[in-house]
Amino acid sequence: MRQSDPTEILSPRYIGALIAEGNSIIIVDQKVLRLDAWIPYHPGGHKTIQHVVGKDATDEFTVFHSDNTRASIHRYQIGRIEGRWENVIPPIQGGIYRRLDDSETCPQPTMEQALKDHPEPEQDEDEITFIDAQTKQEIQLTRSTYPAVDSATQDHIIQRYRELHEQIQTEGLYNCNYIAYAWEFARCVALLSAMLIALRWGWYTTSAICLGMFWSQMVFAAHDAGHMGITHNYTIDTLIGMTIAAPIGGLSLGWWKRTHNVHHIITNAPEHDPDNQHLPVFAVNHRFFTSLPSTYHERTMPYNNLARALVPYQAGLYYIILLFGRFNLYIQSWLFLFHAQGPRKGPAKWHRWYEVLGNIIFWLWFGYGLLYRSLPTPGTRITYLLISHMVTMPLHVQFTLSHFAMSTADLGPLESFAQRMLRTTMDVDCPEWLDWFHGGLQFQAVHHLFPRVPRHNLRRAQRLVIGFCRDVGIPYALYGFVGGNCKVVGSLAEVGRQAAVLEKCRGRVTRDVFTREFTSRK
Template identity: 70%
Template sequence: MGISNNSGAGRDQILSAEHIKDLIANGQSIVIVDHQVLRLDAWLPYHPGGYKPIEHFIGKDATDEFRVMHSAETRQLLHRYRIGRIEGRWENLVPPIQASAGGSMNEHAAPLEGPARLSPGRNSPEELAFLNAQTKEEISLTLDRYPSLDVPTQATIIERYRQLYAQIQAEGLYECRYTAYLWEFARCGLLFAMALWFLRIEWYCPSAVFLGWFWSQMVFAAHDAAHMAITHDFFIDNLIGMIIAAPIGGLSLGWWKRTHNVHHLVTNSPEHDPDNQHLPFLAVNHRFLGSLFSSYHERLMPYTAFAQRLVPYQAYLYYPILMLGRFNLYLQSWLFLAYGQGPRKGLAWWHRYFEILGNLVFWAWFGYGIVYRSLPTAGTRILYVLLSHAVTMPLHVQFTLSHFAMSTVDLGPAESFPQRMLRTTMDVDCPEWLDWIHGGLQFQAIHHLFPRVPRHNLRRVQKLVMAFCREVGIPYALYGFVGGNRKVVGSLAEVGRQAAILAECKRVVAGRIGKHTH
């Protein structure tokens, strides 16, 4: 499970805030959980979810995030890394990984947006002024709509959220209904059987459609397993998820967990959330028009000339781009496995090799067995691949729907975990009989608050969360599927309009420079 980095003698000593700041300034990975001061440097190479999630909580109280993301068995291991304790309330710092994007360790409640987060070398003063004005307007609208960031208000939200967590546990909503998964896998088996049957009678288009639907439905169970929401056992759930992802789907669960864990902790942050970083094809926020630095990819995300041509029309390109989304998942999965970006130590050391083998199995049965051996012509093969992948588009819509139109501002480390999740995530309203189509992803706000609650219990949890939101005054975003799509497309259109304004600004500046040179 990792290497213990402390003797027992000093684990109960009270550490001052100044001492903890000095440790962080010296490069140590210090996180606060349940008043325990944890030094996690020795755990970073072993963490199954990668080191990035931990880096986003250096200098912060991660009690709520740690509790909802980890099993009771994992939480019991914290004493191995404890170097002391704190007294009273901890005032969060800006983690170094976030401070390098424009904040500082002395900032506590102030929003972190501003010129430092853009790239002055790539933008003219006029462009920076336009983008910063958009950011200030977004911050102002957000602060007006959501509860105050003052200590008493956020402390009340945290206390009520923890009571809600205890209530969900007491009602047994963390317990999985395995019979629901029997029906899930039976339905998926039927879809796959239909794909093979149509393939046998040479109805290739229906076969491709059923195969794509099969993949989409299986992803829901893989998502649950990756969050350990089925058995709550690390080995079993990861094995279930990897079998679905690799030999059945041709993807890497490890890659998905590496990005998705960060997404769950810094949701909708343009600088930090990899699920929001889709340049040059999509810019989900105006700040992408200013060439941001991605802390996840550790590189600049330039607003290139190619992006400048696409983004103004992204509202029209949104659905066609998502029809090709599965090809990007293949690419990202193989890059992750080829470069060994997952954990190489600890419980997950063998996952990479299992997934490489699983992906070879996938391409053996799908690439060779179906596409090459079972289809008669090159044109039929291309059509089959494109159609089977295109029909997974609603799944990609479902993934993006809950975040693309929601708030993207960073309100600083004073904002509580539940408020941040509800501010950056929307739910999709649908009748219960349609739940199987959405696969639980329609409860994204609920899922972000309680990611390890089994999918089939989320509808009950939704009622509890709605009561919680009314009590603490946090708006709960709930849209119908059509209404949610309209909101997302409208948001993309607005950023596209801002991109067009920025392009005009560039032309004006270029014209001025041209006049001066002549």
């Protein structure tokens, strides 16, 4: 490859050849960026970048990064493009690219062809037909509901989305309301004080409830900090988030950012989004019945016997399983820290050790100081542990509420960032006085469009987003809290029904095979 010149116009063919050689190339504001040198330092993890390789990631890059980061991209620029860039499938999603000396007839694969690189367990023909039919029906319904995925339509949406972003900035919605955060801080102090007073008086159930509510409220602030939504300074917000997550909550902000950033880029994609990969307990889409490969976990998600037993009943198990959601967060956090999955270089290299120390402090004050030393009996300790963690269940409901019932279809690389976010995310309607309960998570569609907007400004931004949706013809999903829960449970029930039908088909085939073998032996 020739020496790069930041001012040189590069052809799509040449850029494709660079990607074929393993370079991580993205397009931002007509600039061609090679990010291989930055990937080991990226605080959000390498997979976030991998999912935009070969794409015009201008919108994703703009809404996720601070002014300082956006101003530094010239260091990675190797050229420019002219005109419109046609997005292609990133290599992590199965895209195949040609080197300069490869045959010009080598085709760009479809998503279905790309997934053949990850062999799946052999399936019965009836089973494959059933799943394919469900997938085609889902895609047809999605295409009939949302704007066409063609260049002209999506370019119009992109242009209007960028104008919306300018309006968001003009109206000062990126400016944090620190008075609102003072009230949040006061609420958390009140809950923590109530927990300690109730503990001292021996009101252990009350104390456990207050502790669980305190954790939930603190998670909202950690979420804001993880998106640089408080000070907009990477170091300060990260320190705020890690301090809340580790010594106060026993979790890892680094793990959350690694998974959550991928979730924000490729929302609700069954093969790629770790936030909807919950086998064997949940299958949010029928495609999980095929033991899909996960590009995030880099392994197959087996639809095994345990999944076959649980998924048909997942609607009834939904709230029961989420009662124990916090325990799963502990496990995932420690796995992340133990395997050193975060950045090992650059400005985030010290985060792992800060969080390890923070988690040790958490278990010293909560596990030893509170559970062991402050509670009188083993039964009281277990009860306190379970109540304090189960009280956080509404938080886990909110994590899943905005996505589990939304579209999981793949509409191809031409779909704009804005349309995908609105297609895969719902908002929850509630009166303004209840915003403290939801912590900003009720505005997930708005948040996905503008993740760095502070949560206290999301209600104002919602008005602008509704106008944008009306203008470009994208349905805006808005449900009440009860209605949203009904939609999610109904969606889980439908997938569970499909799983039950599939098991009946599989059982029928097994009986037919057994009958044929038995008859032939006679």
